[in-house]
Amino acid sequence: LPQAKYKERGTVLAEDQLAQMSKQLEMFRTNLEEFASKHKQEIRKSPEFRVQFQDMCATIGVDPLASGKGFWSEMLGVGDFYYELGVQIIEVCLALKHRNGGLITLEELQQQVLKGRGKFAQDVSQDDLLRAIKKLKVLGSGFGIIPVGGTFLVQSVPAELNMDHTVVLQLAEKKGFVTVSEIRQSLKWEPERARQVLEHLLKEGMAWLDTQAPGEPQYWLPALFTELYSQEITPEEAKEAMP
Amino acid sequence: MDRFSWTTGLLELGETLVLQQRGVRLSDGEEKLKFDSGVLLLSTHRLIWRDQKNHECCIAVPLSQIVFIEEQAAGIGKSAKIVVHLHPASSNKEPGPFQSSKYSYIKLSFKEHGQIEFYRRLSEEITQRRWESMPTGQAMQVNKDSRAGRIRAVGIVGIERKLEEKRKETDKNISEAFEDLSKLMEKAKEMVELSKSIANKIKEKQGDITEDETIRFKSYLLSMGIANPVTRETYGSGTQYHMQLAKQLAGILQTPLEERGGIMSLTEVYCLVNRARGLELLSPEDLVNACKMLESLKLPLRLRIFDSGVMVIELQSHNEEEMVAAALETVSEKGSLTADEFAKLVGMSVLLAKERLLLAEKMGHLCRDDSVEGLRFYPNLFLTQS
Numbered sequence: 001l002p003q004a005k006y007k008e009r010g011t012v013l014a015e016d017q018l019a020q021m022s023k024q025l026e027m028f029r030t031n032l033e034e035f036a037s038k039h040k041q042e043i044r045k046s047p048e049f050r051v052q053f054q055d056m057c058a059t060i061g062v063d064p065l066a067s068g069k070g071f072w073s074e075m076l077g078v079g080d081f082y083y084e085l086g087v088q089i090i091e092v093c094l095a096l097k098h099r100n101g102g103l104i105t106l107e108e109l110q111q112q113v114l115k116g117r118g119k120f121a122q123d124v125s126q127d128d129l130l131r132a133i134k135k136l137k138v139l140g141s142g143f144g145i146i147p148v149g150g151t152f153l154v155q156s157v158p159a160e161l162n163m164d165h166t167v168v169l170q171l172a173e174k175k176g177f178v179t180v181s182e183i184r185q186s187l188k189w190e191p192e193r194a195r196q197v198l199e200h201l202l203k204e205g206m207a208w209l210d211t212q213a214p215g216e217p218q219y220w221l222p223a224l225f226t227e228l229y230s231q232e233i234t235p236e237e238a239k240e241a242m243p
Numbered sequence: 244m245d246r247f248s249w250t251t252g253l254l255e256l257g258e259t260l261v262l263q264q265r266g267v268r269l270s271d272g273e274e275k276l277k278f279d280s281g282v283l284l285l286s287t288h289r290l291i292w293r294d295q296k297n298h299e300c301c302i303a304v305p306l307s308q309i310v311f312i313e314e315q316a317a318g319i320g321k322s323a324k325i326v327v328h329l330h331p332a333s334s335n336k337e338p339g340p341f342q343s344s345k346y347s348y349i350k351l352s353f354k355e356h357g358q359i360e361f362y363r364r365l366s367e368e369i370t371q372r373r374w375e376s377m378p379t380g381q382a383m384q385v386n387k388d389s390r391a392g393r394i395r396a397v398g399i400v401g402i403e404r405k406l407e408e409k410r411k412e413t414d415k416n417i418s419e420a421f422e423d424l425s426k427l428m429e430k431a432k433e434m435v436e437l438s439k440s441i442a443n444k445i446k447e448k449q450g451d452i453t454e455d456e457t458i459r460f461k462s463y464l465l466s467m468g469i470a471n472p473v474t475r476e477t478y479g480s481g482t483q484y485h486m487q488l489a490k491q492l493a494g495i496l497q498t499p500l501e502e503r504g505g506i507m508s509l510t511e512v513y514c515l516v517n518r519a520r521g522l523e524l525l526s527p528e529d530l531v532n533a534c535k536m537l538e539s540l541k542l543p544l545r546l547r548i549f550d551s552g553v554m555v556i557e558l559q560s561h562n563e564e565e566m567v568a569a570a571l572e573t574v575s576e577k578g579s580l581t582a583d584e585f586a587k588l589v590g591m592s593v594l595l596a597k598e599r600l601l602l603a604e605k606m607g608h609l610c611r612d613d614s615v616e617g618l619r620f621y622p623n624l625f626l627t628q629s
Contacts, residue, residue, distance in 0.1 A: 017437070017444065018456060018459060018460060020437065021434070021437050021438065021441065021463055022459075022463070024433070024437065025434065025463055025466060025467070027430075028430055028431065028434055028467075031427055032427065035427050038419075038420070038423065039419075039420040039423060039424070042417065042420045048254070048256065049417065049420065049421075052254065052260060052421065052424070053424060055259060055260065056260070056424065056425070057428075057431075057468070060428055060431055060435055061435045061469065062431055062435060062467060062468045063469075063470060064468050065526055066465070066470065066526060066528055067468065067484075067529050068523060068524055068525050068526045068529050069465055069466070069484050069529065070465060070466055070468045071467065072468055073526070074523075079524060079526060080522060080523070080524050083517060083524035083525065083526055083527075084517065084524060086513070086517075086527065087513070087518060090510050090513070090514055091514065097593075135526065135527050135528070136510070136513075136527055137527075138527045138528055138531050139513055139527050139531065139554060140509055140548065140552050140554035141508055141510040141553060141554070141594065142552070142553075158551045158552055158553050158594075199615055202615045203613070203614075203615060203617065203618060209615070
C-alpha cells in the first residue's frame with residue numbers, strides 16, 4: 001500500500017509539471033505571435049537575420065525546422081521558407097545529376113535555385129541552402145555536404161563517399177581535376193589506393209577520365225566545370241561561336 | 244571610454260553573437276556615466292552595449308582593443324563587476340560618445356547577475372581571437388562614406404539625407420527585431436529547461452508515467468522544436484499529429500503510387516506533397532515520422548528502407564520481389580543492362596531502378612559486372628546453367 005502511495009505521488013508531480021509546461025507553452029505562443037506580427041517580414045527578407053535566428057535557436061537547444069507543426073513554423077513561417085527551398089534543391093540536383101554524377105558546388109546550386117525562383121523571389125544565401133540540405137538528409141536519398149577548398153560540394157545520391165574519396169575531391173577542387181601522381185605526392189598514398197578511389201568516383205559518374213591529357217590521365221570533376229571553366233551562354237551566343 | 248564607437252548594433256556578416264546580458268551598467272574607470280542600464284552583447288568581434296530604454300543609443304568596442312579582464316566580486320549593495328583594460332584608441336576609430344578619457348579601463352556592473360558566465364565567455368573569445376579568421380562585411384564602411392559625401396553639392400545632400408534616414412529606419416527595425424528576438428529566446432530557453440526537468444523525471448520513473456502524459460509531453464516538445472532522446476528511445480518520435488498525417492498521406496499518395504508502378508522514393512513524395520500543399524509545408528522529419536507509422540496503423544502503404552539507406556513508400560499490394568522476376572526477364576531479353584538503361588526501358592527513376600537491380604542481385608537472379616564503364620547487370624547463369 002505505501003508503494004502505491006509513492007507511485008501516486010510520483011504521477012502527481014509529473015502532472016503538475018506538465019500542467020505548468022502547458023500554461024507556459026500558451027504564454028510562449030502568445031509572445032511568438034506578437035513577435036511575428038512585428039517581425040515576420042524580417043525572416044523572409046533578411047538572410048542575416050535568419051542566420052542570427054538559427055544560431056540563437058541552436059544555442060538554446062531548439063530546432064525551429066524539426067516540424068512544420070512547430071510554433072516557429074506555424075507563426076514565423078520559418079519552416080515554409082526552408083522546406084520549399086528543400087524541394088527546389090532536390091529538383092535542381094535531379095536535373096543535373098546526369099551531368100555531374102550527383103555532386104554539385106554550393107555556388108552552382110545557389111545560382112540554379114535562384115534562377116528557378118524567378119526575378120521577384122526572395123534572396124537565398126548559402127547558409128540557407130546548407131540548412132535546408134541538412135534537413136533533407138533524413139529522407140535517405142543520400143543528401144550530404146562535403147567541405148572542399150573554401151566552399152562545399154553537395155552530394156545528392158546515395159553513393160558511399162568515405163574519407164579517402166572526400167580528400168581526393170578536396171585535392172581536385174583547385175584545378176577541377178587531379179592525377180594519380182598528384183595524389184601520391186600530396187597524400188603519400190600507394191598507387192593502388194589512389195586508383196581505387198578514382199575508379200569509384202568514375203563509376204559513380206562524379207569524375208570523368210581524360211586519357212588524352214599530356215603526361216598522364218587526368219580525372220576531372222564535372223561538378224567543378226561551371227565554377228572554374230565555363231560560362232553560361234545564350235543560344236544566340238552559341239550560334240555565333242559556331243563556324 | 245574613448246575607445247567606444249557609435250554603432251547600429253547590427254551584427255556584420257561573419258560576426259556571430261556569443262552571449263548577451265541585460266541590466267549592465269557601464270562606467271568609465273571609477274566614474275559613473277549615464278550608461279546606467281543596458282544590454283551587453285558579446286560577439287566574436289566586439290563588445291556592444293545598448294541602452295535598454297533608448298535603443299538608438301548603442302556603442303561598441305572591438306575585442307582586439309582588450310588587453311586583459313578582471314573579475315570583481317559582488318559586495319553589500321554592490322553588483323559583481325568585470326573590469327576591462329583597453330589599449331589606447333586607434334587614430335582611425337569611428338566616432339563615439341567620448342573624445343578622451345583619463346582611464347584606460349572600463350567597468351561593467353552586472354545589476355541583474357550573469358557576470359560569471361559573461362566573464363567565462365569573454366575570456367574564451369579573447370583567447371580564441373575568432374575575429375582574426377572571420378573577416379567581417381563592409382557594413383560599417385557604408386555609413387562612413389555617406390557622412391563624408393555630405394560635403395558634396397547642395398542638391399544631393401537632401402537625397403542623401405533621405406537615404407540615410409531610410410537606412411537608419413531599416414537598421415532600427417532590424418535592431419528592434421533583434422532585441423525582441425533576444426527576449427523571445429530567453430523565454431524559449433526557459434521552456435527548454437522545463438522540458439529537460441520533466442524528461443529527467445520520466446527517465447527516473449522508468450514507465451511509471453502514463454501513456455497519456457507521454458503523448459502530451461511529446462506534442463509539447465514538437466511545438467517547441469525540442470528533441471528528446473529519452474522519449475524517442477522508449478516510444479518513438481511520432482505524435483498524434485504524425486498519426487493524422489500518416490492517414491492523410493495514405494489518401495493523397497494512393498493514385499500517384501499506382502501511376503508510378505507502386506513505388507516512390509521518399510524525396511519524390513516530399514516534393515509531390517509539398518508542391519501540392521503550397522503552404523504549411525511538411526518538414527522532412529514530419530514526413531519520415533508519419534511514414535514510420537504507416538504499417539502500425541494498418542494503412543494501404545508502407546515505408547521500406549533498402550540496404551543502401553534509400554527510403555521508399557510502397558503500396559501494400561506492391562511486391563518488390565515479384566517485380567524482381569519481371570526485371571530478370573527484361574535483363575535477359577537485352578542480355579545485360581545498367582541501371583540507367585533499365586530505368587529508361589521501364590520508365591522508372593534511376594534511383595529506384597538501381598535498387599531493384601541490386602535486390603535482384605541480392606536474391607541471386609543477377610550478377611554484376613563492375614568496371615569503370617559502369618555497373619552492368621547480367622542474368623546469373625551460374626545459378627541457371629550449372
